[in-house]
Amino acid sequence: MARIKVDEHSSRKDIIVSKAASLFREKGYKATSMRELADAVGVEAASLYNHIHSKTEILHVICFNVANRFMSHMESIELENVSAIVKVEKLLRFHIKEMLHQYEEVYVSDREWKHLTDPYLSNFQNQRRTYRKRFAAIIEKGIAAGEIKSIDAPTAVLIMLHAVSGIESWHRSTAKISGKELEENMVTIMVDGLRK
Amino acid sequence: MARIKVDEHSSRKDIIVSKAASLFREKGYKATSMRELADAVGVEAASLYNHIHSKTEILHVICFNVANRFMSHMESIELENVSAIVKVEKLLRFHIKEMLHQYEEVYVSDREWKHLTDPYLSNFQNQRRTYRKRFAAIIEKGIAAGEIKSIDAPTAVLIMLHAVSGIESWHRSTAKISGKELEENMVTIMVDGLRK
DNA sequence: CTTTTCCGCTAACGACCGTTAGTTTTATAT
DNA sequence: ATATAAAACTAACGGTCGTTAGCGGAAAAG
Numbered sequence: 001m002a003r004i005k006v007d008e009h010s011s012r013k014d015i016i017v018s019k020a021a022s023l024f025r026e027k028g029y030k031a032t033s034m035r036e037l038a039d040a041v042g043v044e045a046a047s048l049y050n051h052i053h054s055k056t057e058i059l060h061v062i063c064f065n066v067a068n069r070f071m072s073h074m075e076s077i078e079l080e081n082v083s084a085i086v087k088v089e090k091l092l093r094f095h096i097k098e099m100l101h102q103y104e105e106v107y108v109s110d111r112e113w114k115h116l117t118d119p120y121l122s123n124f125q126n127q128r129r130t131y132r133k134r135f136a137a138i139i140e141k142g143i144a145a146g147e148i149k150s151i152d153a154p155t156a157v158l159i160m161l162h163a164v165s166g167i168e169s170w171h172r173s174t175a176k177i178s179g180k181e182l183e184e185n186m187v188t189i190m191v192d193g194l195r196k
Numbered sequence: 197m198a199r200i201k202v203d204e205h206s207s208r209k210d211i212i213v214s215k216a217a218s219l220f221r222e223k224g225y226k227a228t229s230m231r232e233l234a235d236a237v238g239v240e241a242a243s244l245y246n247h248i249h250s251k252t253e254i255l256h257v258i259c260f261n262v263a264n265r266f267m268s269h270m271e272s273i274e275l276e277n278v279s280a281i282v283k284v285e286k287l288l289r290f291h292i293k294e295m296l297h298q299y300e301e302v303y304v305s306d307r308e309w310k311h312l313t314d315p316y317l318s319n320f321q322n323q324r325r326t327y328r329k330r331f332a333a334i335i336e337k338g339i340a341a342g343e344i345k346s347i348d349a350p351t352a353v354l355i356m357l358h359a360v361s362g363i364e365s366w367h368r369s370t371a372k373i374s375g376k377e378l379e380e381n382m383v384t385i386m387v388d389g390l391r392k
Numbered sequence: 393c394t395t396t397t398c399c400g401c402t403a404a405c406g407a408c409c410g411t412t413a414g415t416t417t418t419a420t421a422t
Numbered sequence: 423a424t425a426t427a428a429a430a431c432t433a434a435c436g437g438t439c440g441t442t443a444g445c446g447g448a449a450a451a452g
Contacts (some may be wrong), residue, residue, distance in 0.1 A: 002400085003448080004399085004400095012399085027310070028311075030227045031311065033439065034440060034441080035438090035440095043399095043400070044400075044402080045440085045441090046400085046402080046441080047400050049440095051399085054440080055441090149384065151381050151384055151385060154369070155366070155373070155378060155382065156385060158362040158366065159359040159385055159386070160359075161362065162358050162360075162361055162362030163354075163355040163359045165358055166354040166358030166359075167354075169358075170351075170354065177348050181348065182348075182351060185347050185348045185351040188389075189345075189347060189352060189389040189390060190386075190389055191389075192345075192388070193385040193386055193387075193389025193390075194389075197417060197418070197429085197431070199428095199429070199430070200430095208429085229408075229410085231408085231410095239430070240430075240431060240432080241411090242411080242412080242413095242430085242432080245410095245411070245412080246428075246430075250410080250411080251410065394451100394452080395452075396451075397449085397451085398447105398449075399446105399447090399449090400445105400446085401445080401446075402443105402444095402446105403442105403444095403445105404441100404443085405441085406439100406440100407438105407439080407440090408438085409437080409439080410435105410436100410438105411434105412434085412435075413432105413433090413435095414431100414433090415431075415432080416429105417429085417430065417431080418427105418428080418429075419427085419428075420425100420427075421424100421426075422423100422426090
């Protein structure tokens with residue numbers, strides 16, 4: 001009867017969620033069974049339910065952790081007193097860093113949110129939509145200020161967000177450039193692509 | 197006993213595959229059951245097996261249809277006698293158009309290939325890797341020729357391919373710009389981002 | 393040391409999954 | 423009109439799924 005090991009910064013639930021994120025990333029939410037998750041945690045499937053209510057709950061913890069991080073970062077950026085193009089660059093860099101260092105959770109939130117169930121699903125979709133609108137609004141300001149090319153702002157947002165999710169391929173590739181280099185390359189291509 | 201309707205250009209199998217692509221795109225491969233697919237086709241689940249061998253077969257038909265289209269397009273681009281940056285732009289435009297007009301299949305091939313089983317899985321991964329290498333090689337030539345900024349070519353490929361897959365959001369959004377406008381915006385941002 | 397709380401276990405449930413066997417109906421060819 | 427082939431049906435298989443009930447041992451609190 002080997003208990004789930006805990007340190008003082010993470011509860012047993014945290015550990016389950018974290019292992020789940022790793023499996024969901026690797027195989028997808030639907031293709032990951034509670035029995036597999038239990039194996040990864042080192043426990044029987046039924047024991048998981050002492051710490052979580054359902055499989056869905058795990059997914060929604062992951063998704064909202066990520067969404068909240070991005071949302072509160074957006075708020076802090078909006079308050080900064082810098083030009084629009086600098087804000088865009090900062091947002092982009094934040095996305096890249098999150099994808100580099102909180103890979104599993106961010107990736108799962110991005111790809112598996114469809115399997116959330118209401119009311120969490122609608123809630124998540126709303127947050128997502130709101131986030132993108134606020135991102136686009138910053139780009140619009142940059143266009144109005146003549147810093148950014150006159151392009152369709154929602155399209156620019158879409159390009160940046162999805163390009164970042166491609167870091168998944170980088171993680172899985174063997175001959176990697178460093179994370180820092182990756183960041184600089186991405187920023188160079190995309191921010192230059194926007195700049196007037 | 198209502199038969200699957202066929203016209204002279206598509207077999208019953210084609211129709212099943214096409215409906216499957218639509219469902220796989222909407223809900224994911226694992227989350228789509230053969231009974232749901234049968235419903236969509238207007239038939240009982242067991243009847244599907246008069247036309248296909250397995251659920252996996254449907255996925256691999258979708259994935260290889262798409263992969264082969266991209267691969268043979270790559271071949272024709274490589275033979276053209278134009279500058280590297282023009283080749284890159286043409287490849288990008290092809291990806292955008294495919295994503296606009298063969299949305300369901302291309303999206304499924306992109307997101308659900310993980311659920312292929314060997315030998316198809318390895319085969320698909322190889323094709324994918326090869327395709328990206330050849331794409332990167334074109335960019336490298338552009339860098340050597342001084343047409344393209346000196347950036348990491350695999351990263352540039354990754355950005356473009358993933359940015360294109362963001363067209364999914366465009367499809368689902370309500371207030372759309374036209375497909376043509378979307379294409380021009382994407383090309384503007386990304387090709388300008390690469391150009392020296 | 394005793395009590396209580398936490399957390400693991402085994403066993404099993406009903407639901408759904410992909411798929412097969414065998415039969416009947418519909419369309420096609422003679 | 424009849425024979426053949428194509429494609430639908432019903433029924434059911436073994437397996438896996440998420441989850442619950444109930445029980446026993448280990449850790450924490452007194």
